[in-house]
Amino acid sequence: MGLGIETRHRIARRAALEISNGMIVNLGIGIPTLVADYIENDLHIMLHTENGILGMGGSPEAGSEDGNLSNAGGYPVSIQPGASYFDSATAFGIIRKGLLDVTILGALEVSERGDIANWIVPGKRVPGMGGAIDLAQKAKKVIILMNHTDKYGNPKIVRSCSLPLTVKEGADMIITEKAVFHCEDGKLVLREIMSPYTVEDVIETTGAPIVVDEHISVFQ
Template sequence: MGLGIETRHRIARRAALEIKDGMTVNLGIGIPTLVADYIPKELHIMLHTENGILGMGGSPAEGKEDGNLSNAGGYPVTIQPGASYFDSATAFGIIRKGLLDVTILGALEVSEKGDIANWIVPGKRVPGMGGAIDLAQKAKKVIILMNHTDKFGNPKIVKNCSLPLTVREGAHMIITEKAVFHCEYGQLFLREVMNPYTVEDVINTTGAAVIVDEKVSVFQ
């Protein structure tokens, strides 16, 4: 079962707290696109898209959409003063040179070591890997936003990924509707739980070993 709109926005709101003044940030397709709406206006942030924008803003007001201005997922966006446009080759040059401070991506599975599988379910049709393989390897910090379990209730945070990998040990953080994890030293640390879930709820639905911090905070 997919996440409700309110829950998706809560995950995005938590992820936005990881973005600091002066950063250049890439937002992936899905829940990550929502993060743009929760970045404080007083921060000087440059949002980057693979389709060729540096200085993207949040979603436009209803009726103010520009059919020629979208993010990499094809959804309408705004731009900030000083924004620039360029081709995809330049957009990927920015990624591959390691100029992104943060990328926020979705995933199908993440292992306890931070391995990321987010581009294909075997047997399903997909257009290709997209930019995820470059982003997950080259960004200074990689944050994964996703459902805690799949539609059958199986954990998506696992000891070892069963799906084809995008990158090994690429994730630094995982944020789900239930918890916030940090991937450090090949281990998974539980630092926060999302209200109304408990530490026990999280452990029981996580398919990997979890190290619980002494003081786990609750995110509202």
């Protein structure tokens, strides 16, 4: 089963706390696009998109959408003062030069070492890899937002990915509807649980060993 709208927004709200003043940030397709609506207004940050915007804002008010302005997922966005537009070659040049402080991506699987599989399920037609490989390799910090389990209840956080990899040891953080993990030295460190879940709930539905932080907190 997929996540409900409220749960998806809560994951995005938690991810937004990882963004601080002065950062250049890329938001991937899916739950990551929602993060733009939860970034504090007093922060001076620049949101980057692969389709050619630096200075993207959150979702526009209903009725004020501009058909020429969208994020990488094709959804309408607003623009911040000082924003700039450019072609995809320049957008990827920014990524490949390592100028992104944070990228926030979705994933199909993540391993205990931080390996990321997020571009294809074998046998299914997809439009292409997009910018996932470049983003996961070149951003200074990579945060994964995803369901804790797939639609069949199988863990998406595993010892070793079974799907084709996007990048090895690329993830720094994983945020799901149940927990917040940090990937440190090949281990998954559980730092937060998402209310109303418990540590036991997280352990039972995670397919890899977990180190539970002694100062674990609860995110409401």
